[in-house]
Amino acid sequence: MLPRVLVCGQYLLMCHLPFPLQHLISESRSHFLSSFGPGGPYEGTVALYRRNTSSAVIGKFDAPLIHALADTSKVRWIAQSSSGYDEIDVQACKERGILVSNTPRANEDATATTTLYLMISCLRRFSMAERSLRSGTWKTPCDAAQTHDVTGRTLGIFGLGGIGLRFAHLAHAFPMRIIYFSRRKAESVPDWCEYVLSLEELCKQADVLSIHVPLNQSTTGIIGEKEIRTLRRGSVLLNTSRGRIVDQEAMIRALEDGHLSSVGLDVYPDEPRVDPRLLTFPQCTLLPHIGGVSAESSRAKELQALRNLKAFVLGGIGEDIVPELKTGIGNSTML
């Protein structure tokens, strides 16, 4: 039987691939997990194409799912079609010899653009102004004393990966002063990108703090009470990464007492739920996790995920393996 690829989540392109694609037909997790055996609809599946939209039907790829998948199937590769892969338990994948790839570069531009939008909107209070206009009050609630030019302010980038660096370039056009903190000083960054030695130092100096680290155990809640209070009074916090990186309670307290002048968010701890208290601050800009969503980037992500799959199916190894699994590459990944 030919190796098969199972598509978990919406698939947009009609792209010719030299192997059969099976679409997800399950309406529950249990059906999904019991369909890989002989005669099952997913029999012979060696790799999965995955989008987060599949969670609505079969749930996240947590440890129980990964272990059950490893027990019942020949799946050795999960090609996630996005840069974030926090819905996949990569430690469980590591234990069971399943590799995971993501699409690290495909939505850098789209996500950095979203961050730029949130920054302008928060500094100038444009989102609030739009709502004022649409509710018939023109610019009555807008107060110029609360708003600032973008040019000349200090942008602190937490995590200078692809998205952070791309955002730095866009903000440099004004210019803003750009400082960053990452676990390591990045190589080949422009000289106007200034490395600071700690997250605390980053918070101390930034007018706008923007988060571009992935969500994992060590980054959960990493922007908490202490970091937020280290920011200057009136600072702006932007998050286009993952909601749980910020301690939401601490953030809301800082909005309530004015320590944060506003926040620009594209991500939330329990999407699609948005804490209703966030909606009570008119100066905040709140997007529904569309950071990387554009016709062009959706296409780029899908193509990249499919390229990773194709390389695996045809050659035994794909590209863009997530960092946590790169060290464990060995014979186990061969078909």
Add this chain to the structure above:
Amino acid sequence: MSPRQPRILICGSALAGNLVWAHEEARQFFDGLADLVVMDSPNRADFLVGLKSGGKYDQIVGIYRHNTSADRIGVFDEEIIDALAETGTVKWIAHNGAGYDQIDVSRCANKGISVSNTPGAVDDATATTALYLVISCLRNYAWAEQSLRQGTFKSGLDPGRAHDVTGRTLGILGLGGIGLRLAHLVHAFPMRVVYYSRNKSANAPEWCEYIDSLEGLCRESDVLSLHVPLRDETVHLVGEKEIRVMKKGSIIVNTARGKVIDEEAMIRALEDGHLSSVGLDVYPNEPLVNPRLLEFPQNVLLPHMGTENQDSQRHMEVRALTNLRDFLRDGQGNDLIPELRSKL
């Protein structure tokens, strides 16, 4: 008795009439040079009486003007300019803002009154506003936020309608200070930047491509951004014909003046989908906004926020006051408007 110092009239904000940000700068600029008088007239009649000999604005030589003064005394039309000329002392109007369409400048020219604006001071803030509108229209951010705030998160949004900024073509109509500043901001992505002005700009970088007609500009642009002043010849400059020359699904961004676009033609093009969305900061009859514009969730509609922030507004006040100071000290301010330069 020492002769009185010249007097400067501050026609400022709607509330107090005074400057908002630059009190300290004003004190430094005019200390020993002129006395500042705040225009406190509740209406035009009171203002005109005040200008007369022996009135409260007697011996005024220069005027600082902000558009908000129109709330009380109206725009600086023929009647006001004539009254200013009648004083025989008023020789300079330092307007705070880039656009001076609320001043009858040809009347000023006839009456020998100079007018300055604040050209450079608004460039950054207004170009940033235009950038925001460009990004939001292309990516449907305003629509997305409405969806979240209505409790539907992103269901109902069509990702196929959202487009990356990078690689698209921005057409700039009028490559003055604001247009050029916007060009620099979008070049970071980069977008392809094309422009049309009456004259090819000497300041344009080589990646800014000149198109020799408005029609050509409309044809090339994915997003058309307007940066021309409002004058008789720019009223409805972008009308039915220009809009229909644009590609289907194009976007128009306007941070200049509402009347530069034929609003009816624009709304028709939104209705039939020829324009995918518009990003507007200005409207023909502000603060009135045509309610039909609100029917399109994809439109991004700001209430004339172009320069609304403390950093830029301070710069603008200082720039306008600098023109007045230079006029008093040297006989001439720097930012004399183009229409009056030839009269010198």
